[in-house]
Amino acid sequence: MQAQTRKVILQVDHLKQYFPVKTNSLFKPKNYVKAVDDVSFKLYEGETLSIVGESGCGKSTTGRAILRLDEPTSGKVHYSGKNILELNKRDMRKLRGDLQVIFQDPFASLNPRQTVKQILNEAMAIQEVVPKKERLERLLELLSYVGLPPESLSRYPHEFSGGQRQRIGIARALAVDPRLIICDEAVSALDVSIQAQILNLLKKLQRQFGLTFLFISHDLSVVRHISDRVMVMYLGKVVEIAEKKSLFDQSFHPYTQALLSSIPVPNPKLNRDRVILKGDIPSPIDPPKGCRFHTRCPFVMDRCKTEEPELREVKANHFVSCHLV
Template identity: 65%
Template sequence: MSVQEKKILLKVEHLKQYFPIKGGILGRTLNYVKAVDDISFTIYEGETLSIVGESGCGKSTTGRAILRLDEPTSGSVEFDGVDLLALSKKEMNKMRKNLQIIFQDPYASLNPRQTVRQILLEAMEIQNVLPKNERDKRVLELLELVGLSAQQADRYPHEFSGGQRQRIGIARALSVNPKLIIADEAVSALDVSIQAQVLNLLKKLQRELGLTYLFISHDMGVVRYISDRIIVMYLGKIVEMADKKTLFENPQHPYTKALLSAIPSTDIDRKKERIILKGDVPSPINPPTGCRFHSRCPFATDVCRTTNPELRKPKHSNEGHLAACHHMEEISSPKPLNI
């Protein structure tokens, strides 16, 4: 199915999320943390779109802004034809049955005083998704769906392992029959072997239930396994966007190349050049002028320091591949660069 034939489920345009920094006796706003600074993207029905980047790049803030857990500063978020930012809080609460989130910490996101049954029933009650007499049966169905047993329904969160708790978090998200699930670092707190189990579960549920995922992660290996398309973010901006195959085989932005070079390889015959970025990520309070990445980029020139590069299609690449770099044609190479 071509991109034109796919149905757009979520459309984000010019999203900004600035957090005020207050100080002084009167508590005036002194500055802003520009966590997300003018980003636009779409998610198609039934796909997994991943956002990847270092800590502090704005990926989790993007997920929270879409759900209005933090009210966005400006921009538009359109879900299934409905402008989410135009809804009242009451209307947004009703809409949340269609958009659910799985949090990073499966223990902190579950009420320790409630049993699994109570956690799942509470979600169904808030959104009024089923008649009362059918909810208990649905609880047991959900537990089976995520790989837990009916006998575990009356246990408390502390009686489960980390992987099992994340399965409970997934069951809670599924309990209201959502169309879109935002997985915010959903496997980063788990052991590698458990990560694989949870990722396989998410893929299985997507096939069976027709789910759409926005998957947020800092781990390129995880993203490679679960994604259809990938967005790379740096300091509140999108620097590259492409389908998985294109991004991993033909990255265009120097930052993407550096991220990919950090993935461990099991191929002992293939020498892999590691790209080490100099310096630290600049502060989102006072981000660099021009290209946000220029202070760490080995290819930066004067134009990078003064002019912000627009996302554009690289030459000799496929439709849907966009990158924001002034010099990507000159530095482009299918292999990691020797810097």
């Protein structure tokens, strides 16, 4: 995919999400967990941009901040020419029809007291996208899109398997005719065989409805299958962003290289050098000065400890935040 020829559907500029930490002293200054710290990127219409990184890097928080499920500390999120973060509650509710989310745990994200019919009907009623008399037909369409039988409408979430529940979550997102869907670890709670089915379903629906995905995952094998571009985060910062092929063929940041080296190889006879990172991830309350990765980087220089690297384009559509490049 040639991302530069695509229309920008979402632009994130200098997004920050800080969470205050309680202190026991009145005189001690308040600390903050800097979960997302100055993140900027563009998302192009019809593509799948994946955000990857270790647990705690800020990838899920980035998705939640974009949707304002958590109110961001600062920054701008432009969608269709509007800064989402400046909208009032009424305008934001209207916009949620265009911006939907599929959560990691389908059981926790579905109301156990509602049938599938009630769950899907509720989304359409709030957004007023389908007249009441036409909703049953729309419900049956949604079930056919995600591969569930019509009798599913009268059943409750606990009566389904994990993969089926995730299909219900996908149907709920589709119910309001969205343009952009944020998939927050949408397949990580599923068995490997079911993961493949859900990923293929998402790709099919993307082609069918022209959807745009922001896909959040820690599984690089999954990311390689579904992505057009990949953005790597570490400790609240973007360290590398590129087309999928470019990133997997030649990554530049030492952290990205370490992540790629950890992908399991199906051939037991094939030897591959693993990059083992030493030390623990620093605290997001007090992140290191300079490059945040320098405490674990095998190629650290003095400059890395004092000067924060900028995200620079090192080749066509390939951006890296590293002094080594």
